[in-house]
Amino acid sequence: MDIDLSPEDLAFKAEVQAFLSGNAHKPGEDYNEWRLNWFKLARDKGGWDVPKWPVEFGGPGWTPTQHYIWEQATAVAQVPWDLPFGLSMLAPVLMNYGSEEQQQRFLPDIRDRKVNWCQGYSEPGAGSDLANLKTKAVLSDDGTYYTVNGTKIWTTLAHIADWIFCLTRTDDSGKKQEGITFLLFPMKQKGIEVKPIITLGGAHSVNMVHFTDVKVPVENRVGEAHKGWTYAKGLLQHERTGLAGISRSIVALEKLKEQAASVVRGNGTLMDDPAFRAKVAELEIDLMAAEFTELRSLAAAAGGGDPGPESSILKLKGTEIQQRIQKLTVEAGGIYAAAWGALPVGPRFAKGGMAGYLASRAYTIYGGASEVQKDVIAKNVLGIKQSNR
């Protein structure tokens, strides 16, 4: 395994760092204005505003190592907030399966961060077993539009989304995976009701969405009718990429160590406490192992090989590591971190610690629950066959 950076990669790293530090958000600067300008400047660098898009759609055409350098540098730097739904989930599906008309219609607004998308996959009764979905789309007799009826659940940011990409049932005569159709439609229209779901951390990010006789023109169907499962699975692979968040965890762990070192414990600080140190060390070792797994997968991909099965393991381990960091942050904040919803007391970092910890429980659920990931690893990575007993 060769994970040393080449002179070209080192030069690229310096260029990235210079760009990020030269264009960081300045105190007092209007955030939105800065954000949009940042994307413009990144675009002028040669597609840095859409790092994962292929060259033919305006992306930079980076090597896997360059992507890794970018991920690491942007995790440390203050980069603009971005949502994945349009940019990294729907866009690749449109590039691979959408018509030219759809690509021209939707991709520019996604790239300009003008339109917010949400993901209409899960339903009550169809989460891990997604192919069980029941939201029905019926094609009109003249073949010009679909009428959609049904309910989606856990739809992140549906309340601010302009459009939804939605899996619908168009045929239930065969296998569950056959007869699913991938539709795109605006959220602000008659027949769509969005109901908030307040999660454990007290936040409103997910929703239940009801569709009653929603009309969707046939030109908003991606690819062929009844073939949506193929496109849906492709999108899921893109969703899972990056959920491991190894680079972000490296930064978060360093922050945790600083925070713990500011908490007085006996004659020293919490970082001098052997029991706490042991937990941090264990986490650091696991994080390092995950980082090397990520690097190994990148090294294989850069050599023209298959990235390998490491990506499945990364989602599982990466999300568990994120949860452990949140848990130790609460531990470091002690009783102050438990004072959730009250006036902030104690160290600054303790405020929001509990909300962050509770919200982190979802990391091992969305994008494919851990148990399901383990099944995938057992079957497709380890080649373990299911016992008939």
Ligand SMILES: Cc1cc2nc3c(=O)[nH]c(=O)nc-3n(C[C@H](O)[C@H](O)[C@H](O)COP(=O)(O)OP(=O)(O)OC[C@H]3O[C@@H](n4cnc5c(N)ncnc54)[C@H](O)[C@@H]3O)c2cc1C
């Ligand atoms: C915060 C959050 C945001 C989300 N955002 C979105 C979104 O924007 N759009 C969207 O479509 N969905 C979204 N989801 C839904 C998410 O994808 C599902 O919650 C997830 O796929 C699990 O499905 P489920 O909730 O129906 O649980 P179930 O599938 O009912 O699973 C319940 C439990 O059973 C386990 N289990 C299920 N099947 C197996 C198996 N075969 N072997 C072993 N164990 C199994 C699961 O691991 C889990 O522990 C979001 C979820 C959360 C929590």
